[in-house]
Amino acid sequence: MMAGPLAWHRFASLADASEALAETVAVRLKELLADRGGALLAVPGGTTPARFLAVLGQHDLAWDKVTLLPTDERFVAADDTASNERMIRAQFAPLADGRAGFLSFHGHGSDIEAAAALLCTRLAALPPLDLLVSGMGADGHIASLFPGAEATFDAVPDSGIVVARPPGQPPRLSLSPARLLEAGWASLLVAGGAKEAVLKEAGSRKAPLPVDRLIGREQGLDVYWAKE
Numbered sequence: 001m002m003a004g005p006l007a008w009h010r011f012a013s014l015a016d017a018s019e020a021l022a023e024t025v026a027v028r029l030k031e032l033l034a035d036r037g038g039a040l041l042a043v044p045g046g047t048t049p050a051r052f053l054a055v056l057g058q059h060d061l062a063w064d065k066v067t068l069l070p071t072d073e074r075f076v077a078a079d080d081t082a083s084n085e086r087m088i089r090a091q092f093a094p095l096a097d098g099r100a101g102f103l104s105f106h107g108h109g110s111d112i113e114a115a116a117a118l119l120c121t122r123l124a125a126l127p128p129l130d131l132l133v134s135g136m137g138a139d140g141h142i143a144s145l146f147p148g149a150e151a152t153f154d155a156v157p158d159s160g161i162v163v164a165r166p167p168g169q170p171p172r173l174s175l176s177p178a179r180l181l182e183a184g185w186a187s188l189l190v191a192g193g194a195k196e197a198v199l200k201e202a203g204s205r206k207a208p209l210p211v212d213r214l215i216g217r218e219q220g221l222d223v224y225w226a227k228e
Helices: 016-037 050-056 082-091 112-124 177-183 193-200 210-215
Strands: 007-009 039-043 068-072 072-074 131-134 161-164 172-177 185-191 221-226
Touching: 007 016, 016 039, 016 050, 016 131, 016 185, 016 221, 050 082, 068 082, 082 210, 112 161, 112 172, 177 210, 185 193, 185 210, 193 210, 193 221
Parallel strands: 007 221, 039 068, 039 131, 131 185, 185 221
Antiparallel strands: 072 172, 161 172
């Protein structure tokens, strides 16, 4: 499989990059809603996407026909400060107001493996992602797919959900590589020179990083990069 185009969109600030990405996603959502009457959008957690989510939520769209889901989630309480869902709901007004759909990674019991199995069942009933917005760590991880853990997230057949256990952190539930890669359109929202370097070194690494899978998508990848 040949990699598709890697499109760089460069900005001076994360706010500028976030607003441009929000505009692009809004335009694509509008087209999807007009063509198919619905859309499935995966978004990241953490602090980086806050501005993107806030600006996207200001667009006048038929949000009741859009379903969001996180790319990954820490296995903590839904109202925990570390919860990605908590941040997404706080920043994205259509979700906070109950105007958009959401596939929660919470509420599936206290056993993470059982929760993953239930989520797999729910994911199986959904179409492939229409749009993916992903973040990336300085170590090249995407969602909760961390370097060195390939054996745990390359299960065959793919179930759609991976259980991640990063050292010293709460365990996590993550969309699988296959679920991420099959998105119709995918983007990365990143900032800083260190992360730019990680992306630029994709073709020369002896040991590929999880982000290299996105870079190698045959459908292409849009990178929204901010200098700071």
